[in-house]
Amino acid sequence: MRATMRAPLALSRAALFLAPLAQHKGRLAVSVLAIALGVALGYAVQLINAVALNEFSQAVRSLAGEADLEIRGPRAGFDEMLYARVARMAQVAVASPVLEAEAKLPGRKEPLHLLGVDAFRAAQVQPALIGSAPADLLDLLRPDAIFLSPAAADSLSLKPGDRLAVQVGLTQQSLRVAGLLRASGRERLGVMDIAAAQLLLGRSGSISRLDLRLRPGADMDAVQADLQAQLPPGLIVERSHRDLQRNANLSRAYRVNLNVLALVALFTGGFLVFSAQALSVVRRRAQLALLRVFGVTRGGIARMLLAEGALIGAAGAVLGLVAGYLMAAAVLARFGADLGAGEFRGLHPDLHADPWASALFFALGVAVALAGSLSAALEAARAAPAQALKAGDEQTAFARLRPAWPGVALLLAGALCTAAGPVGGIPLFGYIAIALMLLGTLALMPRLATTVFAVLPLPRAAGARLALAQLQGAPGQAAVSLAAIVASFSLMVAMGIMVASFRVSLSQWLDQVLPAELYMRTGMGGDTGFLSPEDQERIAALPGVRRAEFLRIEQLLLAPDKPRVALLARSFGGDDPGQRLPLVGAAFAPRAGDPPPLWASEAMVDLYGYRVGQVVQLPLAGQLRRFTVAGIWRDYARQHGSVIIARELYMAYTGDRKANDVALYLAPGASPASVMRAIRASIPGAANVEYGAPAEIRARSLKVFDRTFAVTYALEAVAVIIGLFGLSSNFGALVLARSREFGMLRHVGMTRRQIGAMLAAEGALVSALGLALGLALGWVISLVLIRVVNRQSFHWSMELHPPWALLALLAAALLLLAMFTALASGRRALGVDVVRAVREDW
Amino acid sequence: MLVLDKLAKTYAGARSRSVLRGVDLTLAAGEYIAVMGESGIGKSTLLNLIAGLDAPDAGSIRLDGVELTRLDDDAATLLRRKSMGFVFQAFHILPYLSLAQNVALPLVLNRVAEDEAAARTHAMLAAVGLAGREASMPRELSGGELQRAAIARALVHSPKLLLADEPTGNLDPDSAAQVLALLRAQVKTRNAACILVTHSQAAAATADRIVVLTAQGLREAG
Numbered sequence A: 001m002r003a004t005m006r007a008p009l010a011l012s013r014a015a016l017f018l019a020p021l022a023q024h025k026g027r028l029a030v031s032v033l034a035i036a037l038g039v040a041l042g043y044a045v046q047l048i049n050a051v052a053l054n055e056f057s058q059a060v061r062s063l064a065g066e067a068d069l070e071i072r073g074p075r076a077g078f079d080e081m082l083y084a085r086v087a088r089m090a091q092v093a094v095a096s097p098v099l100e101a102e103a104k105l106p107g108r109k110e111p112l113h114l115l116g117v118d119a120f121r122a123a124q125v126q127p128a129l130i131g132s133a134p135a136d137l138l139d140l141l142r143p144d145a146i147f148l149s150p151a152a153a154d155s156l157s158l159k160p161g162d163r164l165a166v167q168v169g170l171t172q173q174s175l176r177v178a179g180l181l182r183a184s185g186r187e188r189l190g191v192m193d194i195a196a197a198q199l200l201l202g203r204s205g206s207i208s209r210l211d212l213r214l215r216p217g218a219d220m221d222a223v224q225a226d227l228q229a230q231l232p233p234g235l236i237v238e239r240s241h242r243d244l245q246r247n248a249n250l251s252r253a254y255r256v257n258l259n260v261l262a263l264v265a266l267f268t269g270g271f272l273v274f275s276a277q278a279l280s281v282v283r284r285r286a287q288l289a290l291l292r293v294f295g296v297t298r299g300g301i302a303r304m305l306l307a308e309g310a311l312i313g314a315a316g317a318v319l320g321l322v323a324g325y326l327m328a329a330a331v332l333a334r335f336g337a338d339l340g341a342g343e344f345r346g347l348h349p350d351l352h353a354d355p356w357a358s359a360l361f362f363a364l365g366v367a368v369a370l371a372g373s374l375s376a377a378l379e380a381a382r383a384a385p386a387q388a389l390k391a392g393d394e395q396t397a398f399a400r401l402r403p404a405w406p407g408v409a410l411l412l413a414g415a416l417c418t419a420a421g422p423v424g425g426i427p428l429f430g431y432i433a434i435a436l437m438l439l440g441t442l443a444l445m446p447r448l449a450t451t452v453f454a455v456l457p458l459p460r461a462a463g464a465r466l467a468l469a470q471l472q473g474a475p476g477q478a479a480v481s482l483a484a485i486v487a488s489f490s491l492m493v494a495m496g497i498m499v500a501s502f503r504v505s506l507s508q509w510l511d512q513v514l515p516a517e518l519y520m521r522t523g524m525g526g527d528t529g530f531l532s533p534e535d536q537e538r539i540a541a542l543p544g545v546r547r548a549e550f551l552r553i554e555q556l557l558l559a560p561d562k563p564r565v566a567l568l569a570r571s572f573g574g575d576d577p578g579q580r581l582p583l584v585g586a587a588f589a590p591r592a593g594d595p596p597p598l599w600a601s602e603a604m605v606d607l608y609g610y611r612v613g614q615v616v617q618l619p620l621a622g623q624l625r626r627f628t629v630a631g632i633w634r635d636y637a638r639q640h641g642s643v644i645i646a647r648e649l650y651m652a653y654t655g656d657r658k659a660n661d662v663a664l665y666l667a668p669g670a671s672p673a674s675v676m677r678a679i680r681a682s683i684p685g686a687a688n689v690e691y692g693a694p695a696e697i698r699a700r701s702l703k704v705f706d707r708t709f710a711v712t713y714a715l716e717a718v719a720v721i722i723g724l725f726g727l728s729s730n731f732g733a734l735v736l737a738r739s740r741e742f743g744m745l746r747h748v749g750m751t752r753r754q755i756g757a758m759l760a761a762e763g764a765l766v767s768a769l770g771l772a773l774g775l776a777l778g779w780v781i782s783l784v785l786i787r788v789v790n791r792q793s794f795h796w797s798m799e800l801h802p803p804w805a806l807l808a809l810l811a812a813a814l815l816l817l818a819m820f821t822a823l824a825s826g827r828r829a830l831g832v833d834v835v836r837a838v839r840e841d842w
Numbered sequence B: 001m002l003v004l005d006k007l008a009k010t011y012a013g014a015r016s017r018s019v020l021r022g023v024d025l026t027l028a029a030g031e032y033i034a035v036m037g038e039s040g041i042g043k044s045t046l047l048n049l050i051a052g053l054d055a056p057d058a059g060s061i062r063l064d065g066v067e068l069t070r071l072d073d074d075a076a077t078l079l080r081r082k083s084m085g086f087v088f089q090a091f092h093i094l095p096y097l098s099l100a101q102n103v104a105l106p107l108v109l110n111r112v113a114e115d116e117a118a119a120r121t122h123a124m125l126a127a128v129g130l131a132g133r134e135a136s137m138p139r140e141l142s143g144g145e146l147q148r149a150a151i152a153r154a155l156v157h158s159p160k161l162l163l164a165d166e167p168t169g170n171l172d173p174d175s176a177a178q179v180l181a182l183l184r185a186q187v188k189t190r191n192a193a194c195i196l197v198t199h200s201q202a203a204a205a206t207a208d209r210i211v212v213l214t215a216q217g218l219r220e221a222g
């Protein structure tokens, strides 16, 4: 007898609990995958974040050392006379001046972070910057001696005694590697004597930072306030390591965006769990009722279904953690900790799986899956068992989803959230608005389905007629599939519209800001390259050049808690700047007696409250200068703010006659290539400069854009595809659950073809409605993305350019997919033996 | 053992219907009765009330002195789990569990140790003529076999009261007779009380006594 028992009986509660799960492995796997994807994305972003912050804080700590306060100002530096004044202050124990630059290394893309320090002062404030007892102590002062951090020496393949070339202006200067720094860490930097560095960089009399240590017992707040009052405009005294905070904020918007993508994926996952569980509970309604009859309590049923959800979540989370770790490792290996944004150039980070973060993301995965299962679990527990044992009772399960007010309330709340400003630089309410709108629409889905299907006229063809009747009689079932389509498609549409709008706007913007025929830039790969006044004269005098417009870029510190603002001093060659700039909104012509004009980027409006016509003050060379805001322009290149003023004015105010870039308009008959050759021939060092024709720059910019969005887009696509996959498997399950009905229809004489037509019509009706709603919702979400999320994250606007063709193609593909899924699952359902199909129980 | 006193039930709602009125019944331990009555008169409703799956509007149901109508849902569920067994017209065997797992369901819910549960399941299946089919899946069984498995499941935890709602409604006369004989034999061996709802005179004849449900209440069949 025992020999016939094929498996152990497994008469345990666990077996009882696990057995139904095996029933729908496919849908289970999709739910698990979706959760896994969300967790993986979130976890990977978190890991990369942690690495980046860790690297950054290490670097800042070793550079700033033991300083209590720091004085900072424009990127180009400030007058070193301040040093003498501050050092004499009673409360100040040591003042250590620093000159900082990103030294351009010929033939290399990555600059070397160069610090000029006063060795004797620095030893007391930033000991890590001082070399490990050089053989010759005088090297600390020699003008051509540079000390490299081990990481820099390593990456440049240099050892003490070797020579290192640095580009200053257009010429090359040669330095001798005198030794290695004691500094550990992976920061690549070089240290020189400050006077030598000033000489080398042509920045005599200028320092870029003053690190202070106070006497013991000094009141730091009082000293800070006192100092700030004495500083010339444009300089800020702040607690040491504030820089850490400010720079950590730099890429926060970008990271938050990635995190939100992860949340979208998680949401899709939670939603899939929801629809899978809702359907599975409906299908198992009689089975669950039977358990109730046999003495499982309501709580027991709810716990059982929640445990199913938790199990899905746990499996997905574990998978996601592993995948996320691998993803982070791959990304770090490929792009570095800044994800290609260029902030942590030269750092080679280590990846650490922080147990807390891992636990957090595991919990998040489980929580999302639990939330997805909650409504199904409660619904199943609520069901009256005697009722549920009767056939045809499934609709009562869906009927409960029907009241309209929660959906309307969610939509209204979402609309209200779009009006709120950013929180700590993050468009928190924008994201909440999107989530609320999505949830609101989904909550309204059953009601919408009922209303729409009720007003459609019954068609004549038997298949289509039955299809509509089925949808009218069981709109709740359709609503679950509908919700899945709407959720996936609306997110797809929103992303599509946003990216297309951004790309078209960017492309138009590039056309507008690149009117010349040839561009020369010295600013790539460091900030020590520039065009001297003599270089400028020679370029302008070349026979092929009709007009040369020079640009000087400076970075001003306007507020202690914000990154520096770019000041673009440029010539317009006599044109009306208002015509040349990509202005948004009205322009304002300063009247006679008004301060000179300034054009501010949109970020200046968001971050500093600039308004057209307003008079603003900028600290230039230690003096506050007044300008009239003559217009707001769109700047897709700098998200932390930029202002444009006339270069003549800038030179008059600062005496700085250098230039970073030049735009060349060619004389008739001259070609960009011939002019480029002429420049190289006539100016020594001009080979080290980047040249670009507008078309190339344009193409390069768009390529960078596409690459940036390729990542986001790919992730989004994966989430959406998983969503659709889940949708089709859910739809299949729904159809399969109706095999009894099909068996009956076959019995009463419907042909297979008619049943197929019926299912295809159902699929088409449901998905057409879903796609229409998804398009509408996606449109609204894209507006929120463009007007709220993007604006608050990056402070630039864009015009709406929906990619109609792409959207239509997508919609058509989805429609076909839905019909195909319906047909395919219909074939499977019809494959079930007609006789067995009408038997009870399955 | 089971005492119904002036039981009444009205289905609320727009089409409110009074289904049961003035139902009195006393059932002794181990007694086997058949309930007959025209379709729609409320026989199934009556069983649901006794099982605690639905609440009456008036009257009382006492099982060994415990007033069922005063129990909350969880307490009623626990009582049902321990003291009652069910056989349905539509079998309701869980399709994803093996026969043994189906039969053992009440034992598992009552937290009987696994070894003992296996032994009792084995014995119970043998008693209903399904020895050796422990690992079979429900789809591999005929209707009569499924109903015998359902009887095994209804009795495996030795309930005091078995409620059977048209257990032979889906079966051919031969299988029906076989199942009814089995049901009676098993109920009697285990000394359980049984209420059998049926439309069939032949089925009703297997009971100790027959009562008929009418719109006025229960009366003994003459």
Ligand SMILES: Nc1ncnc2c1ncn2[C@@H]1O[C@H](COP(=O)(O)OP(=O)(O)OP(=O)(O)O)[C@@H](O)[C@H]1O
Pocket: A387, B011, B017, B019, B037, B038, B039, B040, B041, B042, B043, B044, B045, B046
């Ligand atoms: N949930 C309900 N809501 C409203 N009325 C109901 C409900 N369930 C049953 N009824 C009605 O109550 C009456 C009794 O139903 P019940 O199922 O108890 O009848 P029955 O005697 O078992 O009939 P049958 O012999 O056909 O099974 C029927 O008229 C039925 O229409």
Ligand SMILES: [Mg+2]
Pocket: B043, B044, B045, B165
């Ligand atoms: Mg009945």
